[in-house]
Amino acid sequence: xxxxxxxxxxxxxxxxxxxxxxxxxxxxxxxxxxxxxxxxxxxxxxxxxxxxxxxxxxxxxxxxxxxxxxxxxxxxxxxxxxxxxxxxxxxxxxxxxxxxxxxxxxxxxxxxxxxxxxxxxxxxxxxxxxxxxxxxxxxxxxxxxxxxxxxxxxxxxxxxxxxxxxxxxxxxxxxxxxxxxxxxxxxxxxxxxxxxxxxxxxxxxxxxxxxxxxxxxxxxxxxxxxxxxxxxxxxxxxxxxxxxxxxxxxxxxxxxxxxxxxxxxxxxxxxxxxxxxxxxxxxxxxxxxxxxxxxxxxxxxxxxxxxxxxxxxxxxxxxxxxxxxxxxxxxxxxxxxxxxxxxxxxxxxxxxxxxxxxxxxxxxxxxxxxxxxxxxxxxxxxxxxxxxxxxxxxxxxxxxxxxxxxxxxx
Amino acid sequence: xxxxxxxxxxxxxxxxxxxxxxxxxxxxxxxxxxxxxxxxxxxxxxxxxxxxxxxxxxxxxxxxxxxxxxxxxxxxxxxxxxxxxxxxxxxxxxxxxxxxxxxxxxxxxxxxxxxxxxxxxxxxxxxxxxxxxxxxxxxxxxxxxxxxxxxxxxxxxxxxxxxxxxxxxxxxxxxxxxxxxxxxxxxxxxxxxxxxxxxxxxxxxxxxxxxxxxxxxxxxxxxxxxxxxxxxxxxxxxxxxxxxxxxxxxxxxxxxxxxxxxxxxxxxxxxxxxxxxxxxxxxxxxxxxxxxxxxxxxxxxxxxxxxxxxxxxxxxxxxxxxxxxxxxxxxxxxxxxxxxxxxxxxxxxxxxxxxxxxxxxxxxxxxxxxxxxxxxxxxxxxxxxxxxxxxxxxxxxxxxxxxxxxxxxx
Numbered sequence: 001x002x003x004x005x006x007x008x009x010x011x012x013x014x015x016x017x018x019x020x021x022x023x024x025x026x027x028x029x030x031x032x033x034x035x036x037x038x039x040x041x042x043x044x045x046x047x048x049x050x051x052x053x054x055x056x057x058x059x060x061x062x063x064x065x066x067x068x069x070x071x072x073x074x075x076x077x078x079x080x081x082x083x084x085x086x087x088x089x090x091x092x093x094x095x096x097x098x099x100x101x102x103x104x105x106x107x108x109x110x111x112x113x114x115x116x117x118x119x120x121x122x123x124x125x126x127x128x129x130x131x132x133x134x135x136x137x138x139x140x141x142x143x144x145x146x147x148x149x150x151x152x153x154x155x156x157x158x159x160x161x162x163x164x165x166x167x168x169x170x171x172x173x174x175x176x177x178x179x180x181x182x183x184x185x186x187x188x189x190x191x192x193x194x195x196x197x198x199x200x201x202x203x204x205x206x207x208x209x210x211x212x213x214x215x216x217x218x219x220x221x222x223x224x225x226x227x228x229x230x231x232x233x234x235x236x237x238x239x240x241x242x243x244x245x246x247x248x249x250x251x252x253x254x255x256x257x258x259x260x261x262x263x264x265x266x267x268x269x270x271x272x273x274x275x276x277x278x279x280x281x282x283x284x285x286x287x288x289x290x291x292x293x294x295x296x297x298x299x300x301x302x303x304x305x306x307x308x309x310x311x312x313x314x315x316x317x318x319x320x321x322x323x324x325x326x327x328x329x330x331x332x333x334x335x336x337x338x339x340x341x342x343x344x345x346x347x348x349x350x351x352x353x354x355x356x357x358x359x360x361x362x363x364x365x366x367x368x369x370x371x372x373x374x375x376x377x378x379x380x381x382x383x384x385x386x387x388x389x390x391x392x393x394x395x396x397x398x399x400x401x402x403x404x405x406x407x408x409x410x
Numbered sequence: 411x412x413x414x415x416x417x418x419x420x421x422x423x424x425x426x427x428x429x430x431x432x433x434x435x436x437x438x439x440x441x442x443x444x445x446x447x448x449x450x451x452x453x454x455x456x457x458x459x460x461x462x463x464x465x466x467x468x469x470x471x472x473x474x475x476x477x478x479x480x481x482x483x484x485x486x487x488x489x490x491x492x493x494x495x496x497x498x499x500x501x502x503x504x505x506x507x508x509x510x511x512x513x514x515x516x517x518x519x520x521x522x523x524x525x526x527x528x529x530x531x532x533x534x535x536x537x538x539x540x541x542x543x544x545x546x547x548x549x550x551x552x553x554x555x556x557x558x559x560x561x562x563x564x565x566x567x568x569x570x571x572x573x574x575x576x577x578x579x580x581x582x583x584x585x586x587x588x589x590x591x592x593x594x595x596x597x598x599x600x601x602x603x604x605x606x607x608x609x610x611x612x613x614x615x616x617x618x619x620x621x622x623x624x625x626x627x628x629x630x631x632x633x634x635x636x637x638x639x640x641x642x643x644x645x646x647x648x649x650x651x652x653x654x655x656x657x658x659x660x661x662x663x664x665x666x667x668x669x670x671x672x673x674x675x676x677x678x679x680x681x682x683x684x685x686x687x688x689x690x691x692x693x694x695x696x697x698x699x700x701x702x703x704x705x706x707x708x709x710x711x712x713x714x715x716x717x718x719x720x721x722x723x724x725x726x727x728x729x730x731x732x733x734x735x736x737x738x739x740x741x742x743x744x745x746x747x748x749x750x751x752x753x754x755x756x757x758x759x760x761x762x763x764x765x766x767x768x769x770x771x772x773x774x775x776x777x778x779x780x781x782x783x784x785x786x787x788x789x790x791x792x793x794x795x796x797x798x799x800x801x802x803x804x805x806x807x808x809x810x811x812x813x814x815x816x817x818x819x820x
Contacts, residue, residue, distance in 0.1 A: 049744070050740060050743040050744045051742075051743040051744070051749045051750070051751065052739050052740055052742060052743030052749075052751045052754070053743070053751070081736070083736065083739075083740075084736055084739050084751070084764060084767075084769055085769060086767055086768035086769065087768075124736065125736025125737070125739065125740065126735065126736045126739070126763075126764070126769045127769075230722040230723065231720075231721075231722065232721055232722060232723045232737075232740065232741065232744075234740065235739070235740045235743060310641075311641075311642055312640040312641065312642060312722075312811075312815070313640065313642045313815060316811075316812050316815035316816045317815065317816065319812065319816040320815070320816030320817055322816070322817075325536065326491070326493070326494055326534065326535025326536045327535070327642075329462050329493075329494050329535065329536070329645070330460060330462055330493075330535065330642065330644065330645045331642065332461075332462060333460040333461040333462030333463070333645060334459070334460045334461070334642075339461045339462075340461070341461065341462045341463070341494070344462070353536075354494060354536070357494075357496055358496035358497075359494055359495060359496065359536045359537075397812060398812060398816075399809040399812045399813055399816075401722075401726075401812070402726050402729065402807060402808060402809045402811070402812055403809055405722070405723060405726035405727065405730070406726045406727065406729040406730030406732065406808075406809075407730055407732075
């Protein structure tokens with residue numbers, strides 16, 4: 001497996017993309033992205049577990065039903081989440097698929113049905129989509145589709161992200177070169193909007209629907225489901241993975257060696273995109289990796305890591321470059337997991353602070369200087385109970401985060 | 411039931427208190443409190459559910475064993491949590507009880523055993539207690555004990571609280587006047603310290619240990635367990651209730667009418683103190699009451715209320731006076747409770763925003779003005795599923811909170 005410099009969703013064979021500005025964002029920035037595969041794809045997806053779901057999720061679920069089989073395109077708008085918009089919202093999402101299919105058929109002579117188009121939205125909640133603008137955007141995006149359009153599309157799905165997020169890998173299986181490439185957007189808002197995590201991934205590998213879904217679940221669990229910015233789960237979170245088989249070669253059968261290698265590459269890609277999201281959290285000054293070891297189960301390890309990652313007291317201490325390990329101990333103690341103070345050990349980078357229930361003397365000034373100098377830091381938490389581990393990525397919590405999210409804009 | 415103007419822990423008959431400065435806090439502020447009852451008390455207590463617990467909790471648990479029967483005093487220091495301090499910490503907490511018993515016996519000719527003294531600490535985690543200072547403080551506090559000392563004691567348990575918290579009620583049962591009075595401290599830190607919630611309550615009512623514990627559990631569930639500042643559970647949270655029977659009259663038997671009236675008064679007292687804590691959260695500009703109705707169970711209603719109360723996006727919007735109800739809907743949707751978008755209704759004060767899955771048009775400018783003008787606001791969330799309800803109190807999240815908790819001081 002090898003990273004492709006500057007790679008994105010359009011790195012795998014047969015994928016085209018575009019990102020255009022159609023006026024949904026008042027700022028005039030790009031706000032509509034389109035991804036199209038030249039050949040039909042099998043697709044897999046994961047969606048938010050939030051019980052309040054955006055309209056696009058209803059429509060994606062319909063269009064991903066097995067009997068509808070293939071997917072050809074994804075249309076995404078930013079600047080409006082199309083969530084809590086009632087029945088009209090679902091109709092609007094369906095309309096986006098129809099317009100996209102119609103334009104692709106008209107402009108590109110691709111015979112695409114509306115149910116072969118997936119749709120996603122991100123932005124403000126509770127406001128109806130400006131459908132006239134969306135319609136113009138779709139027409140423009142179809143006209144702009146290109147093999148170089150991946151980064152543009154990554155820009156067009158941004159809300160408060162400070163930079164676009166894209167990456168791609170290549171790997172060889174069965175003597176054939178194949179690629180996995182993706183774009184993502186992070187937890188951000190265009191005030192007063194809801195944070196959303198979106199990711200769209202394409203691959204030219206030959207892999208069936210069931211294996212694809214299994215690989216995606218595994219990868220998402222260890223990447224997007226292991227990052228947090230502020231603990232607020234979005235109503236719109238969506239990850240879609242499309243495979244168009246253009247690399248040729250044998251089919252990657254589930255649980256084969258080739259499958260494990262494909263899954264590993266997919267997981268690495270998702271982790272890279274996920275870490276970009278955490279590092280670009282609103283107002284973040286640091287990417288924080290939280291490694292929990294010695295847990296009774298992976299579930300326990302993840303619960304501890306996420307509780308520490310979402311602790312306001314831990315996050316504000318890190319923003320202040322304060323090696324305040326007591327706050328970490330307190331967060332570990334309230335995690336829904338098996339934890340014992342007597343076996344607990346805590347390390348900030350190389351600074352050991354706590355071991356088996358007793359404080360360890362360390363150079364606090366040096367630890368402060370190390371925190372101050374580091375854009376990426378690791379917290380090690382050993383529960384000293386079992387053999388399971390998990391890693392989670394987050395960012396610090398700054399005054400800028402609060403200022404940003406408190407801004408009045410309605 | 412009637413509120414006693416300026417009442418505190420020393421309002422009930424027979425309770426003395428003192429608050430002194432013994433140098434644990436670098437600021438020179440009061441940092442040691444002592445509460446003593448002239449007669450032996452039955453006592454009840456609740457402690458943090460955090461698995462990392464302060465040393466004083468181990469010692470309180472020992473001293474509250476039924477066979478040890480009565481309690482006479484509580485000694486509390488602020489400025490140091492005596493938590494994550496290993497075996498030495500537990501010995502130090504025990505030592506505090508011994509010194510207190512000895513000084514009370516010596517100076518006041520009260521025959522008090524060490525196991526009749528309870529102990530609590532709040533402040534920085536992981537730093538050993540400065541026992542020489544604590545010893546001096548205990549000697550001073552015993553000398554200063556008085557029937558007017560309740561407010562002083564409330565000051566001495568403060569960390570980053572901006573004001574002391576005290577209240578008392580009187581009620582008549584069996585033709586006798588009795589009182590319940592308490593002091594509390596809130597989620598605050600002396601940087602770089604851990605937040606802690608402490609509350610000490612006294613009553614002159616005649617009530618047995620079991621009934622007292624039952625009344626306290628009920629009251630704490632609906633007050634201190636229903637407030638949140640930042641979702642970070644402390645390692646030191648402690649509520650102690652002591653009854654010295656000095657009011658006379660019949661014993662308040664569990665589940666009697668008198669018991670229900672006593673429990674109601676206790677709950678009101680705890681709620682008043684709890685709301686003072688939420689309103690005085692670090693950097694808070696607003697007290698926020700979150701009323702969830704229409705839930706399938708009280709457990710569900712509480713889960714939804716707490717999830718909304720701990721949402722950074724909701725809390726920062728409130729700080730910004732932004733009527734951003736979409737963030738509330740999103741928080742409701744991720745609560746571990748039965749929730750359906752189609753039956754959900756949301757109201758900000760008098761402004762209805764969302765009803766049965768459809769957005770409701772409201773005057774956003776007027777809502778912003780109302781938020782701006784209000785120090786106390788109420789969010790109404792109706793789940794539209796069942797008949798259960800719960801209320802939780804919290805505060806907004808300000809830039810000041812982050813600044814305060816990021817301050818580097820080690």
